[in-house]
Amino acid sequence: MPSIDDYANNVEIQWCPGCPNFGILQAFKKALVELEKTPDQVCLISGIGQAAKLPHYLKCNFFNGLHGRPIPVALGVQTANPDLTTVVVTGDGDCYGEGGNHFIHALRRNPDITVVVHNNEIYALTKGQASPTTPQGEKRTLQVKGVDIEPLNMPAIAILHDCAFVARGFARNIDHLKGLLVEAIQHPGFSYVDVIQPCITWGNRPISWYEDRVRELGEEHNPKDKDAAMALALGDKDEFPIGILYQSEPKDPFGHRYRDAVTDGPLAQMPSLSEDQLHKMLSEFKPGAGRFLD
Amino acid sequence: MEDLNVVIAGAAGEGIQTVGEVLAKTLVAQGYAVFTWKEYESRIRGGLNSYSIRIGEAPKNAPLFKADVLLALNQGAVEKYQDLLKEEGVLMAQEEGKEGVIAIPFEDIAKKEVGKKIYANTVAVGALVGVLGVDLETLKTVLKQIFSSKGEEVQEANYQAAEIGFERAQRDCQDMCPWSLPPRDNTYFFxxxxxxxxxxxxxxxxxxxxxxxxxxxxxxxxxxxxxxxxxxxxxxxxxxxxxxxxxxxxxxxxxxxxxxxxxxxxxxxxxxxxxxxxxxxxxxxxxxxxxxxxxxxxxxxxxxxxxxxxxxxxxxxxxxxxxxxxxxxxxxxxxxxxxxxxxxxxxxxxxxxxxxxxxxxxxxTDFEPATSASYHLADPSEIDHYKRYHLSSNGISPRLYPGQSAHLVCVDSDEHDEQGHITEDLSKTVPAMVEKRLTKGEGLKNEVAPPEEIQIEDAEVVLVGWGSARAAILESIHLLREEDVKVGMIHFTELWPLPDYRFPENASLLTVENNATAQLARLLRSEFSLSFKENIRRYDGLPLTGEYIRRQFHAQHR
Missing domain, CATH: 3.40.50.970 (Thiamin diphosphate (ThDP)-binding fold, Pyr/PP domains)
Known part of the structure; x- marks a missing residue:
């Protein structure tokens, strides 16, 4: 049985002291322990930004790639080794801005991965510019007269497109967030958790402002009810209902046809084409000598 | 025999690709070496495209432009492509034209005599087979391979269409078609x-x-x-x-x-x-x-x-x-x-x-792999403390994949330390990692193949090329040598890192490239301190041919 200590490593954490990201890191470790995953069974994929540094602070396999691109990398990893627990750790800039296209198409593919978005409504690592989720009108270091375009509502888009699992968490409610991560990772198909993560350096509002507006969803909400889920996602922008917003009907995960027809194990363990198979294939390129491909 | 070139021209969607492929496979099945290439517009219907088939007794695998036979599926194709016809060449078209045209209304024949317009392409292939003096039976074998899965009725209709096209062509050819391509024992991979x-x-x-x-x-x-x-x-x-x-x-x-x-x-x-x-x-x-x-x-x-x-x-x-x-x-x-x-x-x-x-x-004539897959993943059981970016003498670190073993595989696009974690250690780790990655190049450079040399011993001019231009350059050397011009070829297919190589000192060098700025010349100039004469370039979207290179060579050496 793994313990929290199994996930500790001795890497210096570069986040600002007191950042709610520490809560997300803690929730991750607790969730993986609860799931009885050992570090070698877990693969975290990230892009660039403060959130994307998380894989360095948790002992496991990781691929810290390019800005905006963790989802396609995760798709490749999960396809090549479906035995891994593949989780994308990303932020609102990385996932909704630079990499928005990949997120949208991941909804269509339904890969069996989990995407956790640290949503601080800001670009923190580049010093306080607006992100795709910064509220309209808010003054930022680059948008000095206030953001004049509308924020993106990715949870609503995800629900609209029948994302397998959509949840929202709060970085300061660590145990609640841990529960969401456990459910998200266990859920087959594409699971998406948007985590409210107030920025204590560049944000305009104190953490207490968020704490006053976060509300845990209870049994009154049925995540299978798409209309109710959509109503929550489209609700008051200054209210943060947290919990499982939506769960779609079960659907085929990405790559299921290939796994049924070819292999459901790691692709690295598949042998390459044999000499016999090669010659048989090439013989089909001899017109008159056999049947050729068309 | 001299190589023959058949050009099939028409609009996108008219079936030139189908006609071309069936004819090409028939010729290969007949025992001839065939090279095909196509040039086409960026559209799905309409426009004017061509599919060229070079036929010979040995593989040349290089494009030709001039046509012995031009099959034009519409009048626009006649107008656009008829300049490609050699003087003694034969034009095949659907409509009657000037003298010397073999007019076969493929669509009409398909509709009236076979029953469906869809068989027009097979009528056309049959006619081409007739014009070229290829066995009708060989075409039928190929048609059988292609259409066997579509049922007997379709197969029979195709046979019939081929026969009608074949007979019409033989009837109309009279003394215009001197070609005969009897069966040969040779078999080719195509x-x-x-x-x-x-x-x-x-x-x-x-x-x-x-x-x-x-x-x-x-x-x-x-x-x-x-x-x-x-x-x-x-x-x-x-x-x-x-x-x-x-x-x-x-x-x-x-x-x-x-x-x-x-x-x-x-x-x-x-x-x-x-x-x-x-x-x-x-x-x-x-x-x-x-x-x-x-x-x-x-x-x-x-x-x-x-x-x-x-x-x-x-x-x-x-x-x-x-x-x-x-x-x-x-x-x-x-x-x-x-x-x-x-x-x-x-x-x-x-x-x-x-x-x-x-x-x-x-x-x-043969298609055997020169090498097979060789794998270079490390064995996790031989490693105690795994570091993805372990600093080794040749720069290559043992590579494992995640989930392969208990070893963790940590990879970062940031500059990183041996464990794969972000580093800002500018005094030691950063230069060590830069050097590690570049050190791998020393091993790689030794694996890169030198360029291929053809007839450079007595060459006064060496044509330097790369990639797909090779066959055209080889053909140009053959054409120029027939005119007693002493040319040779140096050809690169492994371009970076460049191999160690000594260029001949007594010949003048020029590159032959399918681009406007002679990029290989620029590369070799900077890496080998060479000087080049005016280079032969082509940048109209069409491939280099031996004849094009020969003409350009003379234009520059007049």
């Missing part, structure tokens, strides 16, 4: 560039391809997708080229040999990913099938305009390998080599092809 690469990839152990459709590269992922259950390569159409290369890198990190394929504009989008492959030391094979640029350029035409772009693709300084195969068989060998070397040196490898090579079909 393989396209975009067939050779996917088969070689599967043979090399590739297990994953992600790509975004882009002419002329699309045939590669299409082939692998169609043959997914047979070849076992997972094929995914990505949402864009950025997604495509990042998926391939994810699969590569997870231990699967992975590739992507694209053309200029898509390759531009992949460039950040290529840089990441260099930094994270993740093997990946990228096929860059060139077409003329800049920007969208000429989507369906050919060029060798991305040599320097490929070599320099990616910000920062890192190792990559650039290979430029010259034909389908060479593309097969280089694809296997690309996967093996990408794995061994943990680098991105770019396979530079072009529309000519992608779409052309080549004949070979």
């Amino acid at each position: 393989v396209g560039g975009n067939d050779a690469i996917p088969i070689a990839a599967a043979y090399a152990g590739c297990r994953f391809i992600s790509a975004y459709p882009m002419t002329p590269s699309t045939g590669i992922i299409t082939f692998l997708s169609k043959a997914q259950d047979r070849l076992g390569v997972f094929a995914e159409q990505a949402e864009d080229e950025i997604g495509a290369i990042n998926m391939a890198l994810g699969a590569g990190y997870a231990g699967a040999r992975a590739m992507t394929a694209t053309s200029g504009g898509g390759f531009a989008l992949m460039v950040e990913g290529i840089s990441m492959a260099g930094m994270t030391e993740t093997p990946v094979v990228v096929v860059l099938a060139q077409r003329p640029g800049p920007a969208t350029g000429l989507p369906t035409r050919t060029a060798q305009g991305d040599l320097l772009f490929a070599i320099n693709a990616g910000h920062g300084e890192f190792l990559k390998l650039v290979l430029a195969p010259y034909d389908a068989k060479d593309a097969f060998q280089k694809t296997v080599r690309a996967f093996n070397l990408a794995d061994k040196y943990q680098i991105p490898v770019i396979l530079l092809t072009d529309q000519l090579l992608a779409d052309a079909h080549y004949s070979y």
Whole structure:
């Protein structure tokens, strides 16, 4: 049985002291322990930004790639080794801005991965510019007269497109967030958790402002009810209902046809084409000598 | 016999590809070496396109323009392409024209005598077979192979259409058609560039391809997708080229040999990913099938305009390998080599092809792989404390994949330490990592093949070329030597890193390239301190031919 200590490593954490990201890191470790995953069974994929540094602070396999691109990398990893627990750790800039296209198409593919978005409504690592989720009108270091375009509502888009699992968490409610991560990772198909993560350096509002507006969803909400889920996602922008917003009907995960027809194990363990198979294939390129491909 | 060239011209959607392919396969089945290439407009219907078939007793595998027989499926094609006809050449058309035209109304015959317009193409192939003096039985064998799955009725109708076309042509030919192509015992493999690469990839152990459709590269992922259950390569159409290369890198990190394929504009989008492959030391094979640029350029035409772009693709300084195969068989060998070397040196490898090579079909008497897959993943049981970026003397660190063992595989696009964690240790770790990655280049440089030398001993002028231009250059040397011009060839197919090589000192050098700025000359000038005469270039979207090079050579040496 793994313990929290199994996930500790001795890497210096570069986040600002007191950042709610520490809560997300803690929730991750607790969730993986609860799931009885050992570090070698877990693969975290990230892009660039403060959130994307998380894989360095948790002992496991990781691929810290390019800005905006963790989802396609995760798709490749999960396809090549479906035995891994593949989780994308990303932020609102990385996932909704630079990499928005990949997120949208991941909804269509339904890969069996989990995407956790640290949503601080800001670009923190580049010093306080607006992100795709910064509220309209808010003054930022680059948008000095206030953001004049509308924020993106990715949870609503995800629900609209029948994302397998959509949840929202709060970085300061660590145990609640841990529960969401456990459910998200266990859920087959594409699971998406948007985590409210107030920025204590560049944000305009104190953490207490968020704490006053976060509300845990209870049994009154049925995540299978798409209309109710959509109503929550489209609700008051200054209210943060947290919990499982939506769960779609079960659907085929990405790559299921290939796994049924070819292999459901790691692709690295598949042998390459044999000499016999090669010659048989090439013989089909001899017109008159056999049947050729068309 | 002298090689014959048959050109089939018409609008997109009229069936020139079908007519051309059936005729080509019939000729190969008859025992002749055939080379086909096509030039076409970027549209699905209409326009004017051509499909050229070169027929000979030995494989030349180089394009010809001048036609012995021109089959024009519509009047526009007659007007656009009739200048290609040799003086004694034969024009075949649907309508009566000037004297010397073999007029066969394929569509009318198909409708009235066979029953459906759809058989017009088979009437046309039958007529071509008649004009060329090929056995009708050979055509029927090929038709049987193609249509056996469509039922007896369809097969019989095709036979009938072929017979009518054949008889009409023989009747109308009279003394205009001097050709006779009796059966020969020779058998050839007849393989396209975009067939050779996917088969070689599967043979090399590739297990994953992600790509975004882009002419002329699309045939590669299409082939692998169609043959997914047979070849076992997972094929995914990505949402864009950025997604495509990042998926391939994810699969590569997870231990699967992975590739992507694209053309200029898509390759531009992949460039950040290529840089990441260099930094994270993740093997990946990228096929860059060139077409003329800049920007969208000429989507369906050919060029060798991305040599320097490929070599320099990616910000920062890192190792990559650039290979430029010259034909389908060479593309097969280089694809296997690309996967093996990408794995061994943990680098991105770019396979530079072009529309000519992608779409052309080549004949070979044999088609044997020169090398097979060799794998370079480390054995986790031999490692106590695993460090993904362990500093070794040759720069190559043991590579494991996540989930392979209890060892954790930590990879970072930031500058990193041996464990794969972000570092800002400028005094030690950063220079050590830069040097480690570049040190791998010393080993790689020793593996790069020197250029091929043809007839340089007595050459006064050496034509220096690369990639798909080889066959045209060889043909030009043959043509020029017949005129007592002493020319030779030096041909590169492994272009970065450049091999150690001594150029001949007594001959003057000029490059022959399918681009406007003589990029190989620029590269060799800077790497070998050479000087070049005025180079032979072609940049109209069409391929180089031996005759084109000969003419340009004389224009410059007048």
